[in-house]
């Protein structure tokens with residue numbers, strides 16, 4: 575082996591580069607470029623079911639049970655679909671690099687078989703414009719959905735003070751190590767360790783904690799908000815599906831954090847009123 579062969583090739587000088595379009599064609603003519611592009615398409619199609627699998631996972635316990643959760647699910651679905659082409663490309667390069675280049679024979683590094691794609695104007699424009707469009711789409715979608723979710727959780731305006739709203743049910747939510755308590759101040763301060771909600775009626779939560787920071791997560795309703803000691807966090811939702819759903823704590827809060835969970839019962843208004851009466855609260859207005 576002569577010492578000359580170990581000296582790397584001179585970098586391409588701007589003056590001897592072929593035109594951009596020619597370099598793209600040369601690059602595409604490399605055998606591995608085509609294989610990577612084919613792998614990209616194959617892996618992309620293989621990843622597509624992931625979006626539906628994610629939805630199926632979220633819907634296992636009956637979600638979506640509110641407009642908010644429906645918006646969240648749509649966003650997860652769309653973001654997954656949009657990210658698949660990029661994810662597939664990264665995996666295609668990775669898989670081809672692991673398999674196609676796992677062994678190089680001979681002592682020398684392989685020859686450069688066509689001009690590098692770097693500094694190629696067409697290539698740079700293509701991936702800059704494509705990734706900008708994808709990122710802009712995700713930003714705009716995210717902002718629109720965020721506004722929608724904020725409106726459906728009543729933003730910073732008490733639900734019963736919003737124009738055109740049916741009178742809201744107020745519920746004071748208190749977290750403590752390691753249980754949840756729900757108080758209904760409009761019904762003689764009725765309390766419950768199961769969250770009873772009337773169907774299709776706005777509910778407004780005042781969330782707090784007695785000890786450490788917890789997080790009130792009404793899973794299938796898409797409500798998740800911190801429960802801070804000494805402060806009240808407010809949010810709201812309208813349950814639009816009858817059934818039994820889950821409340822969990824979503825903030826690590828001590829030894830039994832994983833067991834800090836309870837149920838949500840969404841009832842027809844009549845059944846909700848009956849529960850209030852039978853539990854010692856006064857009838858709803």
Ligand SMILES: [Cu+2]
Pocket residue numbers: 788789823824825826827828831832834
């Ligand atoms: Cu916790």
